[in-house]
Amino acid sequence: MSRRRDGPVETPLLSVRDLRTRIRTDGGWLHAVDGVSFDVDRGETVCLVGESGSGKSVTCESLTGLVPQPPAEVSADAVEFDGESVIDRSATELRSIRGRRIAHVFQNPQSALDPVYAVGEQVTESIRIHEDVSRSAARGRAVDLLRRVGIPRARERLDSYPHEFSGGMQQRLAIAVALAGDPDLLIADEPTTAVDVTVQARLLDLFRSIVGDGTSILLVTHDLRVVAAVADRVLVMYGGTIVERGPVEAVFGEPSHPYTQALFDSYGETDGPSIDERTARGEIPADGCRFRAECPHAIDECAGGAQPPFHRVSGAAAHAASCVHYGADGDPSPIRENATSPMDSRAERESEGEIAESSSTATPNAEGEPR
Ligand SMILES: Nc1ncnc2c1ncn2[C@@H]1O[C@H](COP(=O)(O)OP(=O)(O)OP(=O)(O)O)[C@@H](O)[C@H]1O
Numbered sequence: 497m498s499r500r501r502d503g504p505v506e507t508p509l510l511s512v513r514d515l516r517t518r519i520r521t522d523g524g525w526l527h528a529v530d531g532v533s534f535d536v537d538r539g540e541t542v543c544l545v546g547e548s549g550s551g552k553s554v555t556c557e558s559l560t561g562l563v564p565q566p567p568a569e570v571s572a573d574a575v576e577f578d579g580e581s582v583i584d585r586s587a588t589e590l591r592s593i594r595g596r597r598i599a600h601v602f603q604n605p606q607s608a609l610d611p612v613y614a615v616g617e618q619v620t621e622s623i624r625i626h627e628d629v630s631r632s633a634a635r636g637r638a639v640d641l642l643r644r645v646g647i648p649r650a651r652e653r654l655d656s657y658p659h660e661f662s663g664g665m666q667q668r669l670a671i672a673v674a675l676a677g678d679p680d681l682l683i684a685d686e687p688t689t690a691v692d693v694t695v696q697a698r699l700l701d702l703f704r705s706i707v708g709d710g711t712s713i714l715l716v717t718h719d720l721r722v723v724a725a726v727a728d729r730v731l732v733m734y735g736g737t738i739v740e741r742g743p744v745e746a747v748f749g750e751p752s753h754p755y756t757q758a759l760f761d762s763y764g765e766t767d768g769p770s771i772d773e774r775t776a777r778g779e780i781p782a783d784g785c786r787f788r789a790e791c792p793h794a795i796d797e798c799a800g801g802a803q804p805p806f807h808r809v810s811g812a813a814a815h816a817a818s819c820v821h822y823g824a825d826g827d828p829s830p831i832r833e834n835a836t837s838p839m840d841s842r843a844e845r846e847s848e849g850e851i852a853e854s855s856s857t858a859t860p861n862a863e864g865e866p867r
């Protein structure tokens with residue numbers, strides 16, 4: 497669909513520096529996103545992982561002004577899209593960029609679909625805003641898109657209304673509406689949660705195919721198999737900060753931040769309070785390393801000031817963790833010993849019968865593609 501736009505290759509499509517979003521609550525300011533920096537290159541898939549409440553959705557929604565201000569306040573040193581700043585744009589300008597070049601699939605799919613229009617109309621409308629094609633050509637493309645997101649009997653269902661679809665199908669319709677505009681960047685927040693494994697595999701194929709055509713994807717997901725299947729790079733979030741980042745093979749092969757290790761170790765388990773509950777109880781520190789209260793390796797240096805700087809943690813370029821133990825004065829060897837890949841720990845528990853065999857989609861880079 498999308499073609500790579502011309503432009504200096506070295507400019508990332510999206511560049512985010514020191515993004516901060518705080519939200520006024522009854523209990524005071526909540527620092528939902530607290531100094532987040534990352535890039536998304538052209539034709540690249542970047543996955544944002546981390547437990548519930550870590551700030552993934554607020555990060556995505558802050559990028560294009562989708563977080564309601566107030567109660568939120570968004571600031572950043574830079575948010576640049578295709579070389580242009582988008583942080584200081586007016587609401588109208590942001591809406592135009594969002595409509596044409598950045599498409600957002602929300603965690604709650606209902607919000608993307610207008611209940612009073614048939615889904616076919618919504619998809620063709622998106623196509624025709626982007627491109628000057630006839631109604632019937634747009635309808636033909638809409639059918640094709642609905643098929644690609646796995647809507648059965650697509651042609652017949654063009655005239656159905658959103659409420660006539662299941663939650664999982666609404667999520668896929670939202671993806672179809674998002675892709676109809678041929679965006680340069682797709683920001684997708686948990687797009688594969690409410691769907692069965694067959695449809696999930698189909699969506700992942702679709703994502704790979706649009707990336708092959710030059711679209712970039714920023715994907716939020718809890719599902720580490722999805723990450724393994726589509727990510728080029730991974731960002732691990734905890735307490736509003738990114739704690740580890742790097743190419744997916746490096747982060748999965750050598751998880752280095754103690755939080756990443758804890759996340760991967762507990763993959764597939766659901767017990768334990770979420771960050772939201774812990775924040776409500778005031779248990780997540782607001783300075784230094786946010787994970788230190790739960791970290792088996794915490795030392796005095798983890799407290800106070802800004803979050804620890806990123807240190808390179810493996811042979812892979814750009815694989816880095818925000819952890820004092822990896823600095824010049826630290827000793828990461830006890831942390832290294834703990835590392836298990838999320839796929840290992842899951843495979844282990846599957847063989848012990850703790851997790852039902854559920855998917856044949858994704859082993860890490862099963863397709864052996866260079867990234
Ligand atoms: N409108 C809001 N008002 C108050 N607090 C909010 C609001 N939106 C988000 N938050 C809080 O901001 C923090 C980050 O939320 P966010 O939705 O980004 O988490 P998440 O990582 O996307 O979690 P999940 O995996 O559950 O979707 C949480 O503590 C959440 O409760």
Ligand code: NI
Nearest residue numbers: 552553554603
């Ligand atoms: Ni979320």
